[in-house]
Amino acid sequence: MNQPLLKVENLSRHFGSGATPVRAVDDVSFEIARGETLGLVGESGCGKTSLVRTLLKLGPATSGSAVLDGVEITKASGRELHELRRKMQVVFQDPYQSLNPRMRVDRLICEPWALHPGAVPKARWREETVRLLESVGLRAEHADRYPSEFSGGQRQRLGIARALTLNPTLLVCDEPVSALDVSVQAQVVNLLARLRRERNLAMLFVAHDLAVVRHVSDRVMVMYLGKIIETGPKQSIFSAPAHPYTQALMSAVPTPDPRLRGRRKRIVLEGDLPSPANPPSGCRFRTRCWKATSICAEQVPTLMARTPTPGLLTACHHAESEVISSQTPWNGSSS
Amino acid sequence: MALLEVTDLQVSFGTASGRIFALNGVSFSLERGEVLALLGESGSGKSVTASAIMDLVPNPPGAIDRGSIRFDGAELLQLPPNERRDLCGSRIALIFQDALAALNPVYPVGWQIAEMYRIHGRNPEGGVDKAVIDLLTAIGIPDPERRARQYPHEFSGGMRQRIMIAMAVALEPDVIIADEPTTALDVTIQAQVVDLLATIRKRSDAGMIFITHDLGVVAELADRVAVMYAGRIVETANVFELFEDARHPYSVGLLASQPRLDTDEDELVPIPGSAPNPVALPSGCAFRTRCPRAEGLCAEVIPPLETVGPGREAACHFPVSPA
Numbered sequence: 001m002n003q004p005l006l007k008v009e010n011l012s013r014h015f016g017s018g019a020t021p022v023r024a025v026d027d028v029s030f031e032i033a034r035g036e037t038l039g040l041v042g043e044s045g046c047g048k049t050s051l052v053r054t055l056l057k058l059g060p061a062t063s064g065s066a067v068l069d070g071v072e073i074t075k076a077s078g079r080e081l082h083e084l085r086r087k088m089q090v091v092f093q094d095p096y097q098s099l100n101p102r103m104r105v106d107r108l109i110c111e112p113w114a115l116h117p118g119a120v121p122k123a124r125w126r127e128e129t130v131r132l133l134e135s136v137g138l139r140a141e142h143a144d145r146y147p148s149e150f151s152g153g154q155r156q157r158l159g160i161a162r163a164l165t166l167n168p169t170l171l172v173c174d175e176p177v178s179a180l181d182v183s184v185q186a187q188v189v190n191l192l193a194r195l196r197r198e199r200n201l202a203m204l205f206v207a208h209d210l211a212v213v214r215h216v217s218d219r220v221m222v223m224y225l226g227k228i229i230e231t232g233p234k235q236s237i238f239s240a241p242a243h244p245y246t247q248a249l250m251s252a253v254p255t256p257d258p259r260l261r262g263r264r265k266r267i268v269l270e271g272d273l274p275s276p277a278n279p280p281s282g283c284r285f286r287t288r289c290w291k292a293t294s295i296c297a298e299q300v301p302t303l304m305a306r307t308p309t310p311g312l313l314t315a316c317h318h319a320e321s322e323v324i325s326s327q328t329p330w331n332g333s334s335s
Numbered sequence: 336m337a338l339l340e341v342t343d344l345q346v347s348f349g350t351a352s353g354r355i356f357a358l359n360g361v362s363f364s365l366e367r368g369e370v371l372a373l374l375g376e377s378g379s380g381k382s383v384t385a386s387a388i389m390d391l392v393p394n395p396p397g398a399i400d401r402g403s404i405r406f407d408g409a410e411l412l413q414l415p416p417n418e419r420r421d422l423c424g425s426r427i428a429l430i431f432q433d434a435l436a437a438l439n440p441v442y443p444v445g446w447q448i449a450e451m452y453r454i455h456g457r458n459p460e461g462g463v464d465k466a467v468i469d470l471l472t473a474i475g476i477p478d479p480e481r482r483a484r485q486y487p488h489e490f491s492g493g494m495r496q497r498i499m500i501a502m503a504v505a506l507e508p509d510v511i512i513a514d515e516p517t518t519a520l521d522v523t524i525q526a527q528v529v530d531l532l533a534t535i536r537k538r539s540d541a542g543m544i545f546i547t548h549d550l551g552v553v554a555e556l557a558d559r560v561a562v563m564y565a566g567r568i569v570e571t572a573n574v575f576e577l578f579e580d581a582r583h584p585y586s587v588g589l590l591a592s593q594p595r596l597d598t599d600e601d602e603l604v605p606i607p608g609s610a611p612n613p614v615a616l617p618s619g620c621a622f623r624t625r626c627p628r629a630e631g632l633c634a635e636v637i638p639p640l641e642t643v644g645p646g647r648e649a650a651c652h653f654p655v656s657p658a
Contacts, residue, residue: 043521151609181376182548183625186592186605193602208521215594215603238596252526253596254551258574261555268530269523272491 004031011064024050026226039217089163093175095155106143153184232312242319337364344402375563428503432515434495438487445483493524565621572647582654
């Protein structure tokens with residue numbers, strides 16, 4: 001395989017100093033290939049957003065490295081950082097807050113070109129703006145309107161158009177559809193899938209909605225309390241997760257099928273997420289894990305292949321694949 | 336006679352850009368022991384329905400223009416204010432979406448649960464303190480004696496939501512209205528809360544109105560579903576019929592647009608466009624501008640909610656044929 005587009009090694013992001021910093025991201029390593037979509041899932045407080053912010057250099061890394069296309073993100077500054085920003089762009093969660101309400105759409109779209117002279121010559125700004133708007137399903141006349149004149153779904157299309165202005169190679173999507181209504185979510189998910197095919201975009205797709213992540217991702221990474229606890233190709237992780245937390249997370253998602261009510265195996269976790277300032281020793285999930293034994297308190301489990309499932313890496317001493325069959329409720333004993 | 340019967344309810348709000356009709360003639364009924372889901376997207380009128388039943392529509396700018404809400408034989412909209420207030424909390428209880436905003440930050444949670452008994456002048460067997468501890472135990476809060484003395488900020492989001500539920504069920508109400516109780520929660524915590532609600536419905540014969548936009552939660556909890564769009568109910572059906580054989584094109588679109596965790600789809604099938612502006616609803620059927628089945632008639636005549644099968648109704652001139 002070629003060089004990965006993004007290579008992250010032992011990246012950490014801690015907040016506060018002294019004896020107990022909050023270890024929001026702790027010793028995380030992963031790669032994203034060109035044109036690949038990596039889904040990142042986890043619950044609030046697991047470090048998803050801190051990881052994203054560190055990768056985008058919206059905050060400093062505490063240690064470790066992240067290399068995009070040969071350039072070290074964590075150390076970049078000045079001209080180098082400016083160039084990096086062209087290559088990695090972000091679609092934010094809330095399209096009501098991420099667009100300046102006082103800027104007309106044409107100015108919103110052209111702003112990155114003004115900041116990066118040479119990207120698109122000024123004479124072609126209008127033409128390119130229209131082309132971009134059309135590529136995200138909006139129309140030319142929308143260029144002369146203000147964000148307040150658009151619905152939530154349309155605003156998110158604007159956010160995507162703006163992220164594409166500089167033709168990035170990596171698009172970071174931080175919960176891009178969670179602020180949208182269900183009927184509109186599918187529009188934006190389909191748009192991202194199409195743009196990704198057309199432009200060979202690599203994406204880091206952060207979301208808490210596992211079904212959406214399954215739909216858009218090639219590979220998926222699960223975080224818990226600052227650590228990656230399981231990662232692998234979409235088929236492996238959704239059909240045979242081996243980490244107890246991944247299994248619990250997937251079993252907790254309600255299935256939109258009333259026939260399966262009470263027939264699915266449900267793992268309801270006890271308790272809440274521990275504080276990332278004072279995480280449990282050894283495995284961080286052990287305080288809520290039904291499989292935990294003494295080794296879990298003593299040794300931090302490393303992320304490695306622990307089951308025969310292709311490509312699946314699991315950070316658990318008691319990893320055991322749980323085959324989730326495709327559900328056929330009418331066959332009687334399937335659950 | 337139904338436990339709760341809402342008929343032709345219309346609620347409007349005055350705004351700078353004109354009067355907005357949040358509910359345009361909503362009718363439904365709730366039986367004892369039944370879980371009715373009100374399913375809809377933002378602006379569809381789900382929460383306004385809850386507010387109207389609980390007498391929480393702010394007036395002004397809001398007003399209940401017409402309609403009737405009958406509870407256990409009594410017309411709520413004609414009760415004197417003090418009698419109405421007595422009912423709310425004791426016989427009809429509401430679980431709010433945002434527990435952090437709904438709980439008072441400066442009082443311990445035990446005190447706030449006990450307030451339910453004090454305000455309604457109840458003396459539970461064994462005393463109020465014991466009743467509070469029992470409730471906290473029942474909703475799965477460990478170490479309830481100590482926790483009762485703590486303040487809302489000392490609890491996690493999931494626990495706060497469970498405390499809201501404890502307050503709602505404290506006086507054993509006949510109707511429990513849950514307004515998006517799991518929306519702000521993570522999935523594993525959401526599962527805990529859904530389980531708690533399922534336990535409560537098994538233990539009591541209260542009727543429950545469950546307001547949500549999450550089809551998954553509906554499938555887990557509801558007996559019957561009323562789908563709302565732009566201030567109207569567009570379809571009612573029992574939960575199995577809705578998921579297998581929806582009749583209103585909006586319900587069908589909603590079901591088709593959701594990705595699933597247990598299957599791979601090639602491409603999602605979205606509903607085109609977005610929800611209409613409530614100040615300027617389309618003429619006729621409000622869904623027609625996004626509807627694949629719309630014809631000329633849809634722009635002219637508002638389709639009434641009509642029976643389309645045993646115990647089910649749809650408001651559509653051209654409903655999807657039975658599967």
